[in-house]
Amino acid sequence: MTKLKLGPLADDRPAKLTIELPASVHRDLMAYAAALAAETGGPPCAPEKLVAPMIERFMATDRGFRRHRPKGS
Template identity: 70%
Template structure:
């Protein structure tokens, strides 16, 4: 069994994205969605539904970003 970084995608409200992707990246997202669907026992996941969880995963595991964000936290009023 393949060990993917993403687990099942929760079924939230649809989000419309207006971005341009290189064709090779789109093909990889389609393949990733097919594999993820197989791994989780569901249908293939659409590329648009992969983007947010992938970005969330990327940001949450980026140690450099976490460190820089902590540094900004003291100055950030929000």
Template identity: 65%
Template sequence: MAKLRLGPLEDDKPVKLSVELPAALHRDLIAYAEILGRESGKAVEPAKVVAPMIERFMATDRGFAKLRHASRSRSRPADSAPPKAE
């Protein structure tokens, strides 16, 4: 059996967000949730897999990580910057 990229879903306090999805993507999301549910032995609502999918995508996007790190470095106050090596 193929291993899905998402593992068990964690229960976390959600923030409501409304999005519109193309019908084909919605059908794929439903299919993904059904397969994940079969693998975990528990029913999975399609909406519950969206956040972990986005989270995983962002965590593995090297370009995003690089730019985010650079942005954080620039926004750090001067007095909290680590000392420069001489």
């Protein structure tokens, strides 16, 4: 099995954000939640719990964004 980019999700205080996603993206989030649960041995999480860690991971690995990000952030 291929190792997923996301690991166990941190229980962090959320900020409320409402977005609309295409149905195909929602299906993929549900499939990712199931794959993550199989990899970590836990129950599948709600798809909306994956969005923030995925965006965080994306921004952390985006070299262009890191160049423009304020120092100390």
